[in-house]
Amino acid sequence: MFLISICHLFTQMAWAQNANIADFDVKENLSQNGKLAIIAVDSLNKTNNGIQGSYKFNINGFQQDLQFNDGVAVTANPIESSTFVFFKHKSPHKDIGKLYFLRVTEKGITPYKISGMLLIILPLLILFIAYKFKRFLVTLAILAVAYLYLNYSKGLDVKQLIESTILGLKDLI
Structure with a gap:
């Protein structure tokens, strides 16, 4: 039984890593700790819960490995002041790049897509x-x-x- 569980787990991990990010959206993390949440979305702009594992993103020219769980990843560094941020992900099919202006107020971070x-x-x-x-x-x-x-x-x-x-x-x- 243990061996079957391990085989099932490895199969599931391999399947999750084969899932590609078709598009993404940027929002403030739910805990409002100054960090951003990158959400993998499908063609209907709904969260793609099938995205699991580590994916490479370039954030303002710095490459970061983001760990996705149920289609959501949280950036490592908090945003302290309003700034422009360029997010880029290179998938096997196409490059996805989005420029955002992140407005920081006392209420939190508001991303504006440009x-x-x-x-x-x-x-x-x-x-x-x-x-x-x-x-x-x-x-x-x-x-x-x-x-x-x-x-x-x-x-x-x-x-x-x-x-x-x-x-x-x-x-x-």
């Missing part, structure tokens, strides 16, 4: 408006100051912006 298309349309719209009002240099200076502020105090990086935009375009095509 669309790749927004990263293309918003700067183009700003440039169009600047061109129409003949104040391109002033607008460019304001954008540069805003970028420098977000880069140095909130962790926004040009590489993350470009990678998020490219992955957004791949999903569009």
